Amino acid sequence: MWAIEPIFVKLSLETSDFIQTNTIRAIFALLIAFIYILIKRKPKEMKISKKEVAPMIYIALVATLFADFMYVFSLSHVSVVNAVIIGHMQPVFIVIFGIFILKSDKLTYFDYIGILIMILSGILVTTGTLENLMNFKFGTIGDLFVLSAAIAWATTAIVTRKYVKHLNTGVLAFYRFSIAAVVLSIFLIVNNRFFIANYYQVAVGIIIGLGTILYYESLTRIKAAQTSALELSTPVFAAVLAYFMLSEVPTIMQFVGVGLLILGLYFISRREE
Numbered sequence: 001m002w003a004i005e006p007i008f009v010k011l012s013l014e015t016s017d018f019i020q021t022n023t024i025r026a027i028f029a030l031l032i033a034f035i036y037i038l039i040k041r042k043p044k045e046m047k048i049s050k051k052e053v054a055p056m057i058y059i060a061l062v063a064t065l066f067a068d069f070m071y072v073f074s075l076s077h078v079s080v081v082n083a084v085i086i087g088h089m090q091p092v093f094i095v096i097f098g099i100f101i102l103k104s105d106k107l108t109y110f111d112y113i114g115i116l117i118m119i120l121s122g123i124l125v126t127t128g129t130l131e132n133l134m135n136f137k138f139g140t141i142g143d144l145f146v147l148s149a150a151i152a153w154a155t156t157a158i159v160t161r162k163y164v165k166h167l168n169t170g171v172l173a174f175y176r177f178s179i180a181a182v183v184l185s186i187f188l189i190v191n192n193r194f195f196i197a198n199y200y201q202v203a204v205g206i207i208i209g210l211g212t213i214l215y216y217e218s219l220t221r222i223k224a225a226q227t228s229a230l231e232l233s234t235p236v237f238a239a240v241l242a243y244f245m246l247s248e249v250p251t252i253m254q255f256v257g258v259g260l261l262i263l264g265l266y267f268i269s270r271r272e273e
Contacts, residue, residue: 003237005204006080007245009072012200018073020021020193021201023184025072026064028205030181033173036213045168048175056164059156059172068208070145077142081250084235085125085261086146091268092118093154101158114267121260122147124253131178133167133253134228156198173212203264235261 010199011020037043075083092115126139164172188194196202234259240246250258 001207001214002073002234003084003241005076005207005211006083006238007241008187008200008204008207008247009075010080011077016201018069018076019184019196020188020203022072023181023188023194023207024071024196025199025205026068026177026181026184028202029209030174031168033177033197033207033213034205036209037168037170037174040168040170040227042168042170045171046174047203048164048167048171052167054210055159056172056175057179058159059164059176061175062152063156064176064180065183067149067156070149070152074145076144076151077140078146079248079250080246081235081254081258082125082139082250083236085151085254085257086122086143087153088235088261089118090121090154090157091151091265093151094157094180095268097158098161101162110270111249111266113268115208116262116264117260117267118264119255122266124260125257128251128253130253158167169213170215173209176212177209191236 007027009021015075037046071083071087095111123133126143127133160172228263239250239255239258243250
């Protein structure tokens with residue numbers, strides 16, 4: 001699902017803008033989360049305590065209103081491969097932030113190797129060619145937007161783990177998308193742009209809603225290391241889909257970067273085995 005999302009976002013941006021696409025995306029992701037809560041028959045769990053309000057507001061503002069917004073916007077400037085690779089550098093920041101905030105984890109030998117490999121992966125993907133690498137041309141402003149999103153997502157992952165990991169998956173997803181959906185909807189209504197421009201926007205919202213819920217549910221059933229390992233195929237699928245659906249052809253260095261990202265994620269996931 002994470003591989004399909006950027007493809008559909010790019011297709012949506014052909015007939016719409018990033019604000020409208022992100023708004024419809026948030027609304028349908030919110031709808032999926034609410035439906036999931038009803039299916040699980042746990043609407044009573046939507047009530048959260050006072051101490052959980054601040055963390056949930058932070059997650060909603062930073063993860064959805066800021067990070068998701070920056071990610072969707074960046075896809076109008078960078079290729080799918082760049083967006084997926086840089087976005088998947090999130091574990092690097094989760095590990096680093098976890099050391100200072102959670103104060104329970106320590107960097108292992110595998111962490112150091114994984115972080116270094118993933119940084120190298122990011123360099124190869126953003127430079128794209130050997131000539132750019134030799135001339136120290138490290139990406140574009142769009143790459144920085146994706147990087148800012150990855151860092152923001154990492155901080156919310158830490159907050160989730162520390163303060164609200166006990167909440168029902170559907171409830172967590174519901175509140176994550178709710179604030180963004182309301183704020184962005186008001187903006188579009190005021191500007192007379194509150195409508196669905198294309199079905200890709202709806203598809204992206206459904207994909208993200210389901211993907212978020214399935215990801216959190218997987219963490220309750222299998223080890224985080226196994227979940228990370230299952231995500232390793234995302235960059236590969238994204239590159240293949242981008243080639244066939246968007247005619248985006250990755251460079252040789254970007255293919256190498258994909259391989260290094262997978263290797264780096266593997267080493268970081270080993271810390272929990």
